[in-house]
Amino acid sequence: MRQLRLAMEPVAVVIPTLNEAETIARVIADIPRDFAADIIVADSGSTDGTQDAARRAGARVIAAERGYGRACALAAASAAPACRVVVFLDGDGADRADLMAEIAGPVLGGTHDLVLASRTRGDREPGAMLWHQILAGRAAGLAMGALYGVRYTDMCAYRAIGRAALDRLGMRELTYGWNIEMQMRAARAGLRIREVPLPYRRRSGGKSKVAGSLAGTLRAGSRIIATFARVATARS
DSSP states (O other): OHHHHHHHSOEEEEEEESSOTTTHHHHHHHSOTTTEEEEEEEESOOSSSHHHHHHHHTOEEEEOOSOHHHHHHHHHHTSOTTOOEEEEOOSSSOBOGGGTHHHHHHHHTTSOSEEEEETTTSOBOTTSSOHHHHHHHHHHHHHHHHHHSOOOOOOOSOEEEEHHHHHHHTOOOOSTTHHHHHHHHHHHTTOOEEEEEOOBOOOSSSOOSSTTSHHHHHHHHHHHHHHHHHHHHOOO
């Protein structure tokens, strides 16, 4: 009965991409088609054929300007009107798209508004996360807990949120601070939040835009810190 109900509830799946041609087809193929009604790849100017690979795999591709948060917001806004839940995940093959029901299910069932995959609490392939990623997730979780009393252990991109709840959050961040802004605004708004331990793999191809270089790590880290400071001190 649970799987039947999931199949009857359309979900929009948002995948922001930049040069993920090696991995995107597998990611899309792993998404359960019984309840994923709209698979949207928001591509920020890939030059390696990501867009064509995504279309061949069955996704709808939209063009987005550079900026992780900008791509996520644009794709979510373009989701089919019938979709009342939005799932976000990366296009590198590290997230277990085949286990999407584990995070979408509680939102579809009405028990939670935001469900996040926790890489740090789940089983990880060796090398799937670097030490500074684990440390950053724990530090951010402690800081958000001190502010809002909500326990987070990660800032994983893999998450499901009710569309109405997402609209109420008033997301503004256009860069890599998107994930932490969502978690902070959700906690402050009193949303029903849950973390689910899920297995996490090494990326199955390509190069990480964040952990793949020192410059990328520093750039993403600075945006996350700046976003935390902005949201923590904002009145709305």
